[in-house]
Amino acid sequence: MMTLIKAKEPFRFYTRLHLTELTGLKASTLGQLSSLIKKVPGSCIYHHTHRFLQQHQYLSPEPPNDFAYWVTEALSEDELGEKLASIDTIQYSSIRSLRDKIADTIDEYLEHNRVAELKFSRLGEEFYFIKSKSFLLPTNYLVYDLREFVDVLKKVTLDSIYFHIFEARLRLEKGKNDFSNWIETSLGDTALANALSKLDPYTFTLEDLRKAVIRIIERRLSE
């Protein structure tokens, strides 16, 4: 069993809650979709690539984003839907670069499939651009070592896990997730920090991601 190290700085768990804001913007063709993707606020791109994942987290271990779902279901452009669903979100450390990748994927597809430009979604099935307004609140959970950390991890909300893993690294443009960051800087456990950083969170359901993080930490604790 490893000796528990007391952290230089304790870890405070936060929760991140969203209110959904309507923009009044909608697209019924791929051209409109691409053009609006380039213009809408970053919080819109965030919503459609991350909120979908969170709202539908149980559906599939590799959930598509909202754009992929709409292109496939409303326009029946399966090939483009597949390309959008398989964008490796974890490679992109900012919303800006993710936005560029999505728009480029659509534009490139349109270049080679001119007829796709002529497709319209049915009335009422347009793509509605939505944005997320986030509220970050400190919870009452404050931990000083790895054992306390893993115990709290078992009971915090998925919103909290989501915030520390996804929002921290992408929306706030931090390179890694908060857990790895704290474990490295406050506990000095680089190997464990790296093991957590290696997880591709986009390929788990949130509940499975929680379990995976707990499993890695408990294995470290039992060494």
Next chain:
Amino acid sequence: MIKINDYIPIVGESIIEDLRLLAQKLKGISVKHINSTSAGGGVAEILNRMTPLLKDLEVDVYWDVIRGDERFFEVTKKFHNALHGRPEKIEQADFDVFMENSRKNINEIDTGTNIVFVHDPQPIALINKKTDNKWIWRCHIDVSNPHGGVWKFLNDFIVRYDSIVFSAPIFSQPLPIKQFLISPSIDPLSDKNKELPQETIDSVLKKYNITPDKPIITQISRFDRLKDPLGVIEAYLEVRKYIDCQLILAGGTAADDPEGIQVLEEVKEKAQQDPDIHILLLPQNDIEVNALQRASTVIVQKSIREGFGLTVTEALWKAKPVVASHVGGIPFQIKHKYSGLLCHSVAGAAFALKQLLNSPEYAKKLGENGKEHIRNNFLITRHIRDYMLLFLSLYHTEDVVYF
């Protein structure tokens, strides 16, 4: 009296802890809901359940109801129909009746709370009483295609609110004020949604002479053309060619609705004494609706237009596979092939029904996904959370708010 902690076994303790954290941030802020009725209708139903829960969270919340004479409510009924896209003849005299009644309410109703939360068009003119406090207008109806000048009339009031709330993205309108999306919800502890013992379900089936010896397809809806009960029968007849099954069409009595009575007659005519089609005129009985939903193999909601479609929410919460039209708020609840099947036609509905009846494992998976989707997004606890976030948003304009 139901307490907020009663929801812990359903949504988990940490979700309720989050609600308490939010409620603390609202200390010192008073809120008043105002609508047009204290009983009957979806808005009153949700406020009846939500207000005590907000109080239990120690939010300083009140609820008041406007008053109006018969003429006023006739006019607001016309407004309601017109907003839903039905042609209505609305004259200046109607607007005058609306304003005359509104003036009385403006004089009588206290709107001195920090936040005033107005529901639907009937009390909308109370905004004339706005001082330096915050006002929200909540539109519960489908205004995606309003008819005539009613929206224009309301718009002059709407733009003076601080924020407006819609139930589905498709209802939003180009407006110069903040628009938020907050879906309605169901209460998992209400009679319509709580767990039922098998004996209760069996006794309801027995009461209506339904034998669960073959798959049951059910649509729960009032007898209304917009719910397309005739289309449901056509889809069932198509399925019936290949699969031995039965159909339940159950809905409220239509005694005060001449068109409803006519639709019911047409439904009976179409059913042509088929012993496997059960047409049930249910009085308002939530336990029976609950039991029929739980007894069903597949639930259908083949509406032509729909607000949010809470019958779909109820069915999904009971982990039932659902076939529903791609209208109103339904696509928000059902992601096609993930948490149910969406359709656009009778043929599409029939095909989806056959798929689900022939593939019980697939149907079960969709139902389980559907239930989790409702747990995460459409229960009253999420609704309470969104309302508290909405209240906080009035004081914090930035996209990311740090506390």
